Amino acid sequence: MTVDRREFLSRTGKLLLLTGAAAGALEHVLAGQAEAAPGYAETDHWWGMIIDIDKCIGCGNCVRACKEENDVPHEPYYFRTWVERYHVDPSDIEHPAVDSPNGGFDGFPERYKPGDGAKSFFVPKLCNHCVESPCVQVCPVGATFRSRDGVVLVDKDYCLGCRYCVQACPYGCRYIDPRRHVVDKCDLCYHRITKGLTTACAEACPTGARQLVDLKDPKDPVHEFLRTRSIQVLKPQMATHAKVFYAGLDGSVR
């Protein structure tokens, strides 16, 4: 078959135009979809996390592991997960003293003496992967979305950087990445959990205070945990259907 130059150019031109258009269209179709992993079926899982307050020692391993694993900016005030220290005077439980120096990244310097009449404990925090997420609701382009396995994810090639989701999150879990000018937050180490691993924070926790759970897995210890322990989610009044479940959470925590 002989193809003259004119025809060749015309065909190539059409081909380029069509693939370009198709690629452009596909980009819109794929926006708002979770990254696929081989052998992983999204609909078989429903991810969440359980946190046992009594087991958290405030070592900051989780914060460090998270920043390392997920390339979170190291300067303070950008966190996918952080740890808070509560110090509650029983005579004034509505006004706890709270601190989180560098998000707990370096652990906690000694501040309170044992026997000072107050109680102290640590509260690890992260995205609650809410089923009724206010952040997903407000995103103007659907760059923030909930995957079918219950993880709230961000499509960073799609995010406008409008920051409405940061305003909408009641828990302060989102920040704008100063390098890419798009929003970032905990994605439950989605690149790990879809390959059968646990999250970086859970893996680094020396006491097992935080554990990734799959609520769709009948053998997951989460069911026993939820049945036998006194469970609370953060800010239940926000009605976000949060999936980070705390055992032994004090009423003073917000």
Add this chain to the structure above:
Amino acid sequence: MGNMIPGVDGYMYPNEMELQWGLLIVLYPFITGLVAGAFILASLERVFKVEQVKPTYRLALLTALAFLLVAPLPLQLHLGHPERSFEMYLTPHLTSAMAMFGFVYLWYLMAVLLLEIWLEWRREIVLLADSTTGWRRRVYRVLTLGSRNISERALALDDRVGWLVTLIGIPSAFLLHGYVGFIFGSVKANPWWSTPLMPIVFLFSAIVSGIALVLLMYMAVCALKGVATDMRCADTMGRYLLYAFVIDFSLEMLDLLHRVYEADESFKSLDFMVHTRLYASHILVQIVAGTMLPIGLLALAQVLSLTERARRGLYAAATVLTLVGIFAMRWNIVIGGQLFSKSFLGYTTYKMEFATREGLFTAALLLALPFAILWGLVRLLPPWTSEWETKADRPSPA
């Protein structure tokens, strides 16, 4: 609590230290409010036949257009990725209040404001297309959009359609600004914003700011052109401004009273904020200097029999204070809503930038830009009607 972070008291969630929305997002509701307010004022004359405000009708329309053209700019400049903003049109997320902005904006710009302005000026555009030369002629020819019939019947039809557009325009203006209020009012995570009153308060404050701006500009333009201010017009606008302001203030006080009386979990935090970091901008500038004082001045103009000159002075002072007050209100909502932690345990500070993309200079430029656009629009589509030309000779009643 020993936090070593400058500007922060108590405990903020770590990601909360940085304010997300700054000065440019203060400008956004301020500017759209002026648009909606100016348009609603123009509609008074058109739909409700308030003859007294007729001299300002065309000026109000052009003012609305000049500000509307600038309204999306602060949003664009604020985005982390402005080049992606078009995605809001291509793949709008239907549950997002913000996703509707583009559509509400386009509807208002294309279906209401441009159409009404075109119909209003069509006769003059056609005449100018014939009487001018060179590039101006080409511009006016394009502006005729090929419709050069200015027979009486055609103009009567223009008038009827224009009336209909204005009729649709009133709810559209309500939508435009009520909607901006909803963007803030629907954020349940933020108790300073989250109230169903927000769209209504935004709407009335928009009407207040729009009337104030047009009244101020009308008097300024009269002074610049050396024509006498039509005091019937100025007095009527002053009266409407007073009424709208009283409603606006009542709504805001209702909101405040409700918060104080209910005193829910967020109240101590917000109360503290209003008495410290927001004291100057909220209590002093917004409520005292920007609301009570202008309401008092406008009321004085009603109850005292003052000379024209004195009334003009009162109106000028009242409108400037009003605009400052409404700007402060936008500031207190946008910035104020981010100064406290959602843990209700701490407070941060807004650090204004200067020569940056979202800084003070950009904001000043964006506030000046509508006036530059208006200057051009007035040259392109002169708003002066017979009411303006005869003013100088006609002695107006004191």
